[in-house]
Amino acid sequence: MQKRAISNIDLSNHDEQERQKANALRFERRRARLIFGFALLVFIGLTAKSVVSLEDEGYVVAVMFANLLFILFSIFKCKCPNCGALPTGHAISAGQEISYSKGVNPFPKKCSVCGFYLSRRFLTKEIRKVAKGK
Numbered sequence: 816m817q818k819r820a821i822s823n824i825d826l827s828n829h830d831e832q833e834r835q836k837a838n839a840l841r842f843e844r845r846r847a848r849l850i851f852g853f854a855l856l857v858f859i860g861l862t863a864k865s866v867v868s869l870e871d872e873g874y875v876v877a878v879m880f881a882n883l884l885f886i887l888f889s890i891f892k893c894k895c896p897n898c899g900a901l902p903t904g905h906a907i908s909a910g911q912e913i914s915y916s917k918g919v920n921p922f923p924k925k926c927s928v929c930g931f932y933l934s935r936r937f938l939t940k941e942i943r944k945v946a947k948g949k
C-alpha cells in the first residue's frame with residue numbers, strides 16, 4: 816500500500832470508504848489478537864501457580880515481568896496497517912474528543928502519520944457526517 820496524505824482521504828468516495836474500513840478492521844483484529852494473547856498469558860501465569868503451588872515470590876515476579884514484556888512488545892506491534900506508524904496520543908487529536916495528550920494510544924481513531932482510520936466506529940461516524948453534509 817502506498818502512503819497517502821491525510822487530505823487525500825475522501826470519505827464521500829465509496830472505494831475510499833471500503834479502503835478505510837479494511838484498514839480499521841486490520842488494525843482492530845491485530846489489537847484483538849494481542850489482548851487475547853495477554854489474557855491468555857495472565858491465565859497461564861495464574862493457573863501454573865496454583866498447579867505447582869509455588870509459594871515463592873520469585874515466581875510471581877517472573878510472571879509479572881513476563882506480562883510487562885508482553886505488554887511492551889504488544890504496544891510496538893499495534894502499528895498502523897497502512898504506514899506502520901505507532902499510534903500515539905496525537906492520533907486522536909483530530910476531532911473534538913481529545914482524551915489523551917501524549918504517549919502511545921492503544922485505541923486510536925486515526926493514524927497520526929497517514930490519517931488512515933483505525934477505528935471502525937469512528938469511521939462510520941465520519942462517513943455519516945460526510946453523507947449528511949452532501
Ligand SMILES: [Zn+2]
Nearest residue numbers: 895898926929
Ligand atoms: Zn498510518
